[in-house]
Amino acid sequence: MAASDPLLERRRVASPPPTDPQTRAEALSVAARALRAAEHVCVLSGAGVSAESGIPTFRDALTGLWAKYKPQELATPDAFAAHPIRVWQWYAARRSMVRSAQPNPAHQALVTLASRVAHCTLVTQNVDDLHERAGSRDVISLHGSLMRARCSAGCPGTMVPTEDQAAEPPKCVTCGALMRPDVVWFGEPMPMAQFEAARNAAVACDVFLSVGTSNVVEPAASLPWISATHGATVIVVNPNMDGQRRGPSILPIEGPAGVMLPRLIAEAFAGRRARRHESNAPPIREQAAPASAAAQLPIDPPAPILSSDQPSE
Numbered sequence: 403m404a405a406s407d408p409l410l411e412r413r414r415v416a417s418p419p420p421t422d423p424q425t426r427a428e429a430l431s432v433a434a435r436a437l438r439a440a441e442h443v444c445v446l447s448g449a450g451v452s453a454e455s456g457i458p459t460f461r462d463a464l465t466g467l468w469a470k471y472k473p474q475e476l477a478t479p480d481a482f483a484a485h486p487i488r489v490w491q492w493y494a495a496r497r498s499m500v501r502s503a504q505p506n507p508a509h510q511a512l513v514t515l516a517s518r519v520a521h522c523t524l525v526t527q528n529v530d531d532l533h534e535r536a537g538s539r540d541v542i543s544l545h546g547s548l549m550r551a552r553c554s555a556g557c558p559g560t561m562v563p564t565e566d567q568a569a570e571p572p573k574c575v576t577c578g579a580l581m582r583p584d585v586v587w588f589g590e591p592m593p594m595a596q597f598e599a600a601r602n603a604a605v606a607c608d609v610f611l612s613v614g615t616s617n618v619v620e621p622a623a624s625l626p627w628i629s630a631t632h633g634a635t636v637i638v639v640n641p642n643m644d645g646q647r648r649g650p651s652i653l654p655i656e657g658p659a660g661v662m663l664p665r666l667i668a669e670a671f672a673g674r675r676a677r678r679h680e681s682n683a684p685p686i687r688e689q690a691a692p693a694s695a696a697a698q699l700p701i702d703p704p705a706p707i708l709s710s711d712q713p714s715e
């Protein structure tokens with residue numbers, strides 16, 4: 403009778419929750435079933451996952467001493483050529499923030515996930531090392547790493563700058579040029595090998611799990627939808643669903659990654675023990691077998707591609 407109670411009806415209309423808890427519970431349950439059945443899961447993590455460890459986004463870190471700079475003055479090859487010390491110190495400051503941060507329950511849940519499915523590919527847009535520190539292996543970093551530096555003249559090889567190297571960029575041991583942060587700057591392409599590996603995983607996986615990203619900055623934003631068009635179930639975990647595409651193969655789970663991911667993984671794998679991974683080779687997916695009955699097209703039309711005035715890292 404509750405459904406026809408006019409008071410309840412009115413309350414629902416007057417103050418709708420951000421996501422109907424019933425809808426979210428249903429999405430969680432369908433998502434858990436899809437994960438449990440999956441042979442290959444591809445995860446894409448974004449800034450929201452790092453933010454829950456207290457790591458500010460690029461823009462949010464522009465405070466204090468750095469508030470007077472535009473992102474373009476700190477994160478372009480031209481900025482580094484003109485002011486290498488300034489740019490280096492900006493990255494050293496952020497590297498130091500990352501060193502004092504700890505992985506959160508979302509990072510841990512993804513380690514558990516990788517131990518429960520036959521193959522798990524973890525792709526991240528984040529430039530910190532929290533996935534690795536939580537225990538994830540073979541992370542595909544689309545935007546490079548804050549924790550590494552490489553030769554600005556293009557010599558192969560990278561280095562891990564120490565805290566003692568925060569004041570100015572060290573010199574390349576091979577050619578003497580300045581070392582630069584090993585991140586993708588404005589106007590620079592994403593590393594092709596990493597993006598190809600991510601794209602291949604998006605095509606091959608049964609379930610694509612997008613966590614802590616609004617999926618609007620291309621080209622990473624297209625990964626979940628590539629997956630959906632290849633028959634995968636797409637699970638989107640994010641505190642808000644603004645700008646996210648909707649569709650019958652897309653399961654929105656609104657909430658913080660550190661809360662929703664452990665819940666999802668627990669529901670999916672309750673009682674199932676960790677698998678032994680004998681091979682890192684991804685399984686070949688059977689022909690067009692959707693992970694759930696809901697995995698049907700069409701999805702909504704693509705969101706516009708942003709010509710990035712946002713930092714790519």
Ligand SMILES: [Zn+2]
Nearest residue numbers: 553557574577
């Ligand atoms: Zn060099």
